Amino acid sequence: MQFHLLAAAYLFFKHRWKFLLGVLVAVIVLMGVTLAIGKIYQNLDRDPDRGAIAMPNGALGESFATPIYLDQGWNVADTLWYYNTTQGSALIPYDFFIALEQVDSEILFRDNQHMDLFRYLPQKPTFFNPDGLPVGFTKEYYRQMNYVGFTCAACHTGQVNYQGQAIRIDGAPAKADMVSFLLALEKALVQTLADEAKRHRFNERVLALRHDFMDADQVQDALHHWTTKIELYNRINHSELEYAYARLDAFGRIYNRVLQYVLDKGQLRGILLELLNDNDQPLLTAAQVDHALDAINDTIIGDDEFLLIVERLMSSAPGAPALDEQSMYLIRDALFNEPNAPVSYPFLWDITHSDYVQWNGLAGNAAVGPLGRNAGEVIGVFSILDWSAQPPGFSLSAFLTGQRKKLKHIDFTSSIDLINLQRLEAQLKSLTSPVWPEAVLGEIDRPKAARGKRIYAKYCQACHELIERDAWDRMVIAKMSDINLVGTDPTMAENSVNYTGRSGNFKYTYQDTGVGPLVLEDTAPVIQILTSATTGVVSSADPDKFLFRRWLDWLYTLGLSFFENDVKYSVKAGQYRPDTTTRPYDSLLAYKARSLNGIWATAPYLHNGSVPTLYDLLLPAKRPGDPENGEYRPQQFLVGSREFDPQKVGFKTEGYEGFVFRTDLKGNFNNGHEYAAGRTPQPDGTVLPALDPTQRDELLEFLKTL
Structure with missing residues (x-):
């Protein structure tokens, strides 16, 4: 029997090798043509303002002219593609977002004034954004339905305003208040369901679009469904600690x-x-x-x-x-676990040159690490997870997630667009940090900055290395500091390690860790469950494409992740608790220091945004027993404004109707990282003397140059 099979195989390949070779060549040509078309398409949107518009009567009392852009290595087309490229996020049906009104108003929910209130950056219609949605909102098409969803840019595009001039900064932390946006969205949907006149106007607008809905009954069924989904999401993720602007417990x-x-x-x-x-x-x-x-x-x-x-x-x-x-x-x-550890949105320049990312170094950046990290991010921002139970049989995702011996395995079909995630990561390679714009924010005092550089070398450089912002081979090494050493609010790091949940079908599966494989129990650390889930997602091809292209795209994406990623696995640097077989995630009880290129554009500071300016960061936090007449970090301040303070290097903290940030609440603590105040030991254990006002001023001037 085996002889006959071998003979048949030999005859097949003898006579069919030319056919197979032709198929292979055709596939390679097809992929090349597809990639070429994609590259051409990527450069079609060339609005000279990059879609940005002036806001003469913006939220929080702001007004500004059409924003300008700094040279960060991206041209007009690069920016607009980044703003509008879907990653698989599906918040609600697209037509619903276009038609929805605000609560107690007939003005559209997506109106620029309203979206600016949540600090999403308003845009005009352009080729990739025909309806003029804010930065980071885009149309996602999945299984014959259009949705509105978030892109990377929603949380990672910043703006600085100064004396009426606005500067857009690609890859900078957003000021966005996503929680208030989602709560307002829920209220608008609920009222639309309940109010007959509002519902009638909504139906008419949706049906007039003639896209995904054919009659009023279909609209109402979907409206009820999506309202319930948003309500449920907000209930599950309710936190007693308010995030407000510029933060999210992602x-x-x-x-x-x-x-x-x-x-x-x-x-x-x-x-x-x-x-x-x-x-x-x-x-x-x-x-x-x-x-x-x-x-x-x-x-x-x-x-x-x-x-x-x-x-x-x-x-x-x-x-x-x-x-x-x-x-x-x-x-x-x-x-579930309360998401009560909001952190500042991290900046994205140099992320593709970093060995470890996330505030506590949770994500390694080698091999397919970026793909898994980004897939996890899209899980959090409303990807459609069509996960289902499948009967026994070979499945790559089941094999890689340890489910191959289960009676049934989870199939990880979802709307997550892996190939776009890979393309977005590749795009970020060319993004560089922003240079202080002296023409707008004032000239840097170079002699003072030179003196500050010497102070930086002594007080900061052991953790925050200096790198060339545009060196092609630059490497950003995360210097980890144990939460007890750096002394900043520990909530985010502790939650990442200590939060647990039910493991579902992953129960009794093996999970790799840095110290060996673990078996997931009925209740397991969520970090273990998340790792299994993202592995399943990354090993699943896009269901929206026909079979042949689906797997070719998947192989292409995985191949790029391995061969185009210059970051290799390395041991973490810094001072942190080692992972052990009894505590396999203890190294995550730490926070990351990294290069401070562009730090001037990333306020507020510390991982939880508890210090409003770099000037304040160089001061001590007030402790019990400290003299009342001392100078300390603010114990409360306003957040939300984009108006920049070039003297203190941060955003305006008074004189407007913003959110009052209180630093006496767990998750908001502003203590720790008090090196300049002479309170936090250096990595070698040395406690340097506190800087005097002149030295602080010199160091601050140097920080502007980074």
Whole structure:
């Protein structure tokens, strides 16, 4: 039998090798043509203003002329492609976002004045953005439906205003208040459902677009569905700590989305039966739990099923528990973790030259690390996760996530666009840090800066190395500092390691760590679960493409990740707790120091945005017993303004209706990193004397040059 098979194979290849070679050549040519067309398309949007517009009556009392751009290595087309390239985010149907009105108003929700209130940057219509959506909002097409979603630019494009002149800075931290935006979106959707006149206008606008909806009933069904989804997302991710502008607990929210989608029916049933009410009585009976979970998939609870369970738990129908909001929050707390550690949006220049990224160095940047990191990010910003349970059989994602011996395995189909994530990462290679614009913000005192450079070498350079901003071979080495050494607010680092959740179908699978493989238990660190989930996503091809192209694109993306990524695996630098077999993620209980190129454009400072200016960062935090007449970091200040203070190097902190940032709340602490104040030891243990006012001024002048 084996002889006959070998003979047949020999004859096939003998007579078909020319055909196979021709197919291979055709595939290579097709891919080349596709890539060439893509490159041409990428350069089609050439609006000279890069879509930016003036705002004569902007939010928070601001007004500014059409923003200018600094030379950061990108041309007009590069910027506009970055702003508008989808990554697979699907917040709500696109037509809904176009048609939706604000609460108690007939003005559109997407109106520039309204979006500016959340500090999203307004834009005019351009080729890639025909409806003039703000920076970082774009149209996503997935499985015959158009959605509005976020791009990288929504959180990583900054603006500095000074005396009426605005400067857009690509890759800089955004001022965006995503939480308030999502809460306002929820209220607008809810009111549209409830208000007959508003609903009628909404229906007319959506149907007039003639895109994805054919009649009013279809619009109303979808409106109810998406309103419920946004409501659920906001409930799951409610935090007692307000984020306000320029911050987001992205990892906390990514963690919660993953926990929602990996949960299995048995685990959920066990959790619901264990819950007690205020009288220490079972919150739900077994019959009520079984009713809520009737006909739900055993292996994985899909998005629609999760919404159905919530609806059943809150229903007042016979046999249903009719749970109130307080009881639903009890369930929320049992399933998810509070995302209460908001951090500043990091800047993106030099990210492709960095060995480790994220504030606590969580993500290695070697090999396919960037692809996994970006896939995790899109999970957090509303990708559609069409994950499903599949019968036994070979699956690459099941193999790589350790599910090959499971009775059923999770298929990780999603809207996440891997090839665009790879292209966006490649685009960031050419982005350089912004140079202080002396023509707008004032000239740098070079002799003073030279004196400041010597102070920098002594006080800062052990952690914040100096690099050439445009050197092609530059490498940004993350210098990790244990949270107890650097002394800054520990909440983000602690949450990343200590948060746990139910592992679903990943239970009893092997998870690689830096100290060896671990077996995931029923309850596991969310970081382990997230790693498995992103591995599954990265190993799944795009379902929106026909079979042949789907796998060619996937192979091309993986190939680029390996062969175009110059970052190789390396041991972390700095002082941190080593990972051990009993504590495999202890190295994450640290924060990262990195090159400070462009630091002037990235206020507020520290990882949690608790210090408004570089001037304030050089001061000590006030401690009990400190004299009242000393100079300290502000204990509270306003955030939200884009108006720049070139003397203190940061944004305006008073004189407008912004958000009051309080530093006495956990997650907002402004202590630590007090090297210039003579309180935090250097890496070698030396405590240098506090800088005097003249020295601080000189160091600040040098920081402007970076």
